[in-house]
Amino acid sequence: MYKVKVFITLRENVLDPQGTAVESALHSMSFEAVRDVRIGKYMELTIEKTDQDIDDAVKEMCERLLANTVIEDYRYEIEEVVAL
Amino acid sequence: MYKVKVFITLRENVLDPQGTAVESALHSMSFEAVRDVRIGKYMELTIEKTDQDIDDAVKEMCERLLANTVIEDYRYEIEEVVAL
Structure with missing residues (x-):
């Protein structure tokens, strides 16, 4: 079993209007020190072990569907979970 | 200057219909080994150094606005960036 974390930015x-809105909101809440906000997506996938290479599989998922x-850019971390 | 990464899950x-939809889509793309998908947000903030404690500031931003x-749960990583 693998636990995969995908970060999509x-x-x-590319302009990030959502980030700009959050930045303005933080300024109006007196966090004037905030200079830049970029908002992306974070996904956690649980994937069973198969014959296919996990790295290839996750890369294909990102290219074809997730990002x-x-x-958008993506990066991911794969962690093998050993069931007890 | 600090670079802060915030993860909101x-x-x-709590049900995650967006995650369920992505899981179904992955299954239909022949990634049947995917067992669970959870989708969250990922934010990168650039914050200038001030007198206020950065950890307290980020925590307050998360509690009051971001999450x-x-x-939702949140966690964050703070990295100090030294300008060259």
């Missing part, structure tokens, strides 16, 4: 040159690679 | 006993603590 907007590419650097829009035109405007 | 749904509490374990809905009734249904």
Whole structure:
């Protein structure tokens, strides 16, 4: 069994209006020291062990479904969980 | 300057219909080994150094704005960036 964490972020040159809104809200709550906010997605997947290489499988999931690679970057961490 | 990463996830006993939809989609793409998908938010904040304790500040931002603590959990990582 694997526990996979996927982080999806907007590419650097893509505008992030949601982040800008959160930044303004934080400023109005007197957190003026906040300079930049970028908002992305975080996913936790539990995947059973199969014959397929886990790294290849997760990469394909990200490319084909989880991330829009035109405007988003992704990275992931794979952790093997040993059932007791 | 600090770089703060905030991870917001749904509490374990809260249903995640978005995660269920992604899981079904992955199954239909022949990734049948996927057992569970939970979707959360990932935020990157850049914060300037001030007199206020950064840990307290980030905690207050999460509690008051970034997370809905009734249904969501949050955790964060603070990294100090030294300007060159």
